Amino acid sequence: MTKEILIGNVKIGGNNHVVIQSMTNTKTEDHNSTLNQINKLYEVGCELVRVSVPNNDAAESLKIITENSPVPIIADIHFDYKLAIKSIQNGAKKVRINPGNIGSEDKVLEVVRVAQEYKVPIRVGANSGSIPKEFEHLPKVDALCEAALKEVRILEKYGFEDIVISVKSSDVKETIKAYEKISKLTNYPLHIGVTEAGTYEWSIVKSSVALGYLLYKHIGDTIRVSIAGDPIEEVRIAKKILISLGLRQGLEVIACPTCSRTEINVEKWAKKVEEKFSYINKNLKIAILGCVVNGIGEGKDADIGIAGVKNGFVLFYKGKIVDEYKEEEILNEIEKLIELEEEE
Numbered sequence: 001m002t003k004e005i006l007i008g009n010v011k012i013g014g015n016n017h018v019v020i021q022s023m024t025n026t027k028t029e030d031h032n033s034t035l036n037q038i039n040k041l042y043e044v045g046c047e048l049v050r051v052s053v054p055n056n057d058a059a060e061s062l063k064i065i066t067e068n069s070p071v072p073i074i075a076d077i078h079f080d081y082k083l084a085i086k087s088i089q090n091g092a093k094k095v096r097i098n099p100g101n102i103g104s105e106d107k108v109l110e111v112v113r114v115a116q117e118y119k120v121p122i123r124v125g126a127n128s129g130s131i132p133k134e135f136e137h138l139p140k141v142d143a144l145c146e147a148a149l150k151e152v153r154i155l156e157k158y159g160f161e162d163i164v165i166s167v168k169s170s171d172v173k174e175t176i177k178a179y180e181k182i183s184k185l186t187n188y189p190l191h192i193g194v195t196e197a198g199t200y201e202w203s204i205v206k207s208s209v210a211l212g213y214l215l216y217k218h219i220g221d222t223i224r225v226s227i228a229g230d231p232i233e234e235v236r237i238a239k240k241i242l243i244s245l246g247l248r249q250g251l252e253v254i255a256c257p258t259c260s261r262t263e264i265n266v267e268k269w270a271k272k273v274e275e276k277f278s279y280i281n282k283n284l285k286i287a288i289l290g291c292v293v294n295g296i297g298e299g300k301d302a303d304i305g306i307a308g309v310k311n312g313f314v315l316f317y318k319g320k321i322v323d324e325y326k327e328e329e330i331l332n333e334i335e336k337l338i339e340l341e342e343e344e
């Protein structure tokens with residue numbers, strides 16, 4: 001089991017649930033836009049948000065951001081140890097920085113002392129795009145792990161063990177192998193993700209394969225799905241990966257692929273149901289099926305199901321038919337059954 005680490009009021013590692021995190025893509029200096037995005041991320045289920053701190057203005061802006069954020073903020077810093085210190089002093093609850101990039105030992109020690117004083121963990125790690133020269137001769141998976149462990153050792157040397165590790169690759173198999181390897185070498189909590197996973201579709205595929213595999217093997221304490229696009233989608237995908245593995249409670253909408261028997265627009269209704277009931281945070285399966293011929297059979301594992309007929313839907317609950325309803329009635333009828341479920 002990994003070590004438990006506290007990031008503000010969010011625990012990661014140990015027996016705690018796998019925590020969803022994402023990263024803003026606004027200018028951190030613009031605290032209004034950044035807070036706006038953090039609030040949206042929070043609303044869809046994000047539990048930790050990372051913001052990059054590339055300059056002093058961004059570190060200043062963190063003060064307002066951390067005071068008003070509904071979730072703990074992680075500051076992402078490259079090289080400049082002063083920005084790391086200022087970020088912690090301005091309320092960041094975790095920092096992402098590699099001590100090996102900061103320079104002299106004095107500077108590392110200064111960051112460590114401030115992180116200790118404020119009880120702020122540090123995430124160290126490696127990613128396939130920036131392997132340090134000294135490890136370039138190694139096979140990629142070994143290089144990722146060695147690079148991350150080197151950073152860990154620097155912190156440990158100063159008695160700092162409030163550490164989270166990442167070893168991300170943009171390649172699915174490398175990501176899997178690197179995390180499998182590092183998980184055997186350390187018990188610090190692991191931040192898992194595929195780096196530079198690409199645009200929406202590629203990211204979903206790569207993240208689901210890599211993170212799905214790792215999580216199924218009980219590797220990973222916090223996840224980030226990285227998408228070249230809207231971070232809100234990162235959180236939605238992360239949540240679905242966790243729900244589909246039974247690691248998080250929530251709504252699962254099953255929908256048939258449709259065929260010539262289809263009586264309704266399955267895609268449209270599945271999206272409507274997903275949207276209307278996305279607030280559900282207990283396990284519930286709703287099936288949307290194009291017809292009754294095979295519909296009830298196909299959806300009998302679902303708690304609630306609707307199957308298309310000529311003038312509307314047949315509604316079924318726990319595999320048994322309730323009644324037939326018109327299009328304009330069906331969402332309300334589903335809602336009544338959900339309320340019934342919630343009372344149970």
Ligand code: SF4
Binds near residue numbers: 260290294
């Ligand atoms: S549920 Fe009906 S419409 Fe959907 S794929 Fe099966 S047979 Fe076709």
